[in-house]
Amino acid sequence: MTDEPVPLLDHLQELSSRLWTCLICCLAFALLGYMLVDHIIGALAKSAGGFVFTHPTEAFFARVKIAMMT
DSSP states (O other), rough: OOOOOOOHHHHHHHHHHHHHHHHHHHHHHHHHHHHHHHHHHHHHHHHHHHOOOOOOOOOHHHHHHHHOOO
């Protein structure tokens, strides 16, 4: 292993590729989690006794948040 200096642009390109990889992985797993969100909400609703959504978009954003956390 050599300790030769590397230009800044090479570091930035490496960072860019790793950030894109992380973004694609996060989106892929969020989509997978969104497919399973009905089962998760069903399990949570059993223990909580049901959910009440007071705003029209609240149910959708609850699904998105659960998908992102899974």
